[in-house]
Amino acid sequence: MAEATSRGIGPVILLGSPGAGKGTQAKQIVEHYSIPQISTGDLLRENVQRGTPLGVLAKDVMARGELVPDDLMYDMVAQRLRQEDCERGFILDGFPRNPAQAGWLDAFLEHEFFDKAQRDQCLPIVIRIDVDYNRLLRRITGRRSCPVCGRIYNVYSQPPRVADKCDVDGSTLVTRDDDREEVIRGRLTAYEQQTKPVAGYYARKGRLVSVNGDLPVDQVTEQSFRVIESHRNGAPGEN
Ligand code: AP5
Numbered sequence: 321m322a323e324a325t326s327r328g329i330g331p332v333i334l335l336g337s338p339g340a341g342k343g344t345q346a347k348q349i350v351e352h353y354s355i356p357q358i359s360t361g362d363l364l365r366e367n368v369q370r371g372t373p374l375g376v377l378a379k380d381v382m383a384r385g386e387l388v389p390d391d392l393m394y395d396m397v398a399q400r401l402r403q404e405d406c407e408r409g410f411i412l413d414g415f416p417r418n419p420a421q422a423g424w425l426d427a428f429l430e431h432e433f434f435d436k437a438q439r440d441q442c443l444p445i446v447i448r449i450d451v452d453y454n455r456l457l458r459r460i461t462g463r464r465s466c467p468v469c470g471r472i473y474n475v476y477s478q479p480p481r482v483a484d485k486c487d488v489d490g491s492t493l494v495t496r497d498d499d500r501e502e503v504i505r506g507r508l509t510a511y512e513q514q515t516k517p518v519a520g521y522y523a524r525k526g527r528l529v530s531v532n533g534d535l536p537v538d539q540v541t542e543q544s545f546r547v548i549e550s551h552r553n554g555a556p557g558e559n
Contacts, residue, residue, distance in 0.1 A: 329353055329409040329548055331429065333416070335519055336449035338507045339459040340533050341540060344472050345449065346413040348541040349548070356405050360414040362470070363396055364388060365496075382498055385506025387514060390420055398428060406433075412444075418514040422521045445551040446522040447544055449533035460504050464493035478537065 332349060334342040346357040364382060367375030374396060378388045397415055400406070416422040429444065451459070462476040466486035473480050473493060480486060484493050498507065522528040529551075531543040 329355065329552060331409060331433075331444035332411045332548060333444050333446040333522075334411060334413045334449065335446055335515070335522075335528075336533060337451065337453075337456060337511045337515075338504065339456040339463070340449040340451045341459075341537070342413045342449060344537055345447075345540060345544050346411045347470075347472070348537075349411050349544065352545065353409070353548070355409040355411060357411045357413055358397070358400050358406075358415070360393060360397065360412075360417075363400065367396075383503065385498055385503040385510060387417055387510050390418070390424070393417075393421065394424055397425075398432075401428065401433065416518055419517050419521045422518050444522075444527060445548060446519075446528045447547050448519050448528060448530045449540065450530050451533040455534065456508065457501075457504065460499050461501065463499055464495060466491050467494050 332355075334346055336342050343357075343359060343361075346359065349355070350357045364375070364378050368379045368382065369375070374392060377392060381388050393415065401410065412425075416425050425444075458476060459474060462474040464473045464475060464480075464484070465471065466473075466489065468491040469486060469488050471486055471488055472478075473486075480493065485491070486493060498504075519528055529547045531540055531547065533540055535543075
């Protein structure tokens with residue numbers, strides 16, 4: 321663990337369809353490598369909850385399961401990535417979501433993030449979590465999360481010890497507004513049409529590695545750690 325936390329690992333991008341397990345894996349990586357998780361979905365939901373101008377604009381779009389316009393995303397992501405805790409690396413969960421966002425991120429990292437001396441060590445590694453389409457609906461409809469600590473549960477595969485209560489702090493678990501079946505279809509369509517091509521974008525740059533997300537959580541985590549470690553040791557991604 322000392323080894324895991326003492327060196328920066330640069331940006332880690334988690335790709336995958338709604339319900340693939342990006343948030344679940346991000347939390348394992350946070351714990352192991354002590355770098356922050358930046359979930360654009362969580363940041364947007366916070367804005368909606370606080371009623372900020374961004375939240376007001378994003379609310380209806382998210383309720384339909386569509387993507388929030390790119391220009392609204394860029395300021396929010398840039399502000400977060402400029403914070404000091406991102407210097408050793410960070411996990412992006414839910415961003416980039418289309419090839420335009422991927423291009424924007426590359427330009428941002430090039431101009432604002434990389435310490436030139438360490439550039440080669442810090443290129444983003446992109447982990448795509450592949451999950452069989454038929455499992456996704458059950459994962460999403462079964463999801464519950466803690467509004468206080470953010471821990472994610474699933475009533476089918478990872479239930480809390482006491483029904484509807486967080487194991488960590490006892491808070492009552494909640495269901496996300498966009499986890500209703502009629503919205504889920506819109507989210508899956510947005511993923512198929514707009515986000516899937518992002519994998520091709522990174523594969524062409526040799527930065528994409530896929531993991532089997534159908535396996536139990538700890539086995540997906542093991543695969544993800546292996547990917548991060550081989551990336552640190554200079555192994556290329558898939559082409
Ligand atoms: P966002 O919050 O990013 O949602 P999403 O991409 O749809 O992803 P989810 O959070 O649903 O799934 P996940 O992969 O994190 O799965 P989880 O780990 O929770 O985005 C929401 C909305 O915000 C978008 O629709 C859009 O409107 C907007 N938005 C966000 N980013 C944007 C952007 N960049 N541009 C424009 N708009 C943007 O796991 C799911 C369930 O499965 C859980 O219950 C978990 O316990 C369970 N589970 C996880 N792994 C396993 C496993 N291995 N085995 C069994 N169960 C598992």
